Each structure stands twice: as C-alpha cells, then as structure tokens.
Amino acid sequence: MDENILKGMWKQLKGTVKETWGELTDDDLTEVEGNVEKLAGKLQERYGWSRERADSEISHFIEKARTDSDIYRT
Numbered sequence: 001m002d003e004n005i006l007k008g009m010w011k012q013l014k015g016t017v018k019e020t021w022g023e024l025t026d027d028d029l030t031e032v033e034g035n036v037e038k039l040a041g042k043l044q045e046r047y048g049w050s051r052e053r054a055d056s057e058i059s060h061f062i063e064k065a066r067t068d069s070d071i072y073r074t
Helices: 003-008 010-020 026-032 036-047 051-068
Strands: none
Touching (some): 003 010, 010 026, 036 051
C-alpha cells in the first residue's frame, strides 16, 4: 500500500475520507493526520472491521485518490 499519497495529500483528502467513512469524527481525522496505521485502527474501531478489511478499504481509497489526482501523471 502506498502510504505516502495519504500523508502527502492529507489536507486535500481529509474531506473525502470523511465522506467515504462518515462514522469517523473530526477528532479521529485530526488524530490520524494521514497515518495509514492509525486510520486502519479507527476504521476497525468505528465499523467493527477486521484489520484485513480496513487495509483493503484504505487500499481502494488510495488507488482512487491516485487515479483521480494529477500527482502521478507525466
């Protein structure tokens, strides 16, 4: 999983994270600050997901963010 895109674009992606996983609170997002490990933990806590499910959800989110952004385009 490419964690750098989440850290590097956290301010831009924070709103989309909130839209995607509406159970996350503003305090959760402040605590996570782009850290994939913390985000996975919060998703497990809020949604009752396994670690594998949380990782999968984050991977899909990052892939979509990568596809939607110009960051990887030449």
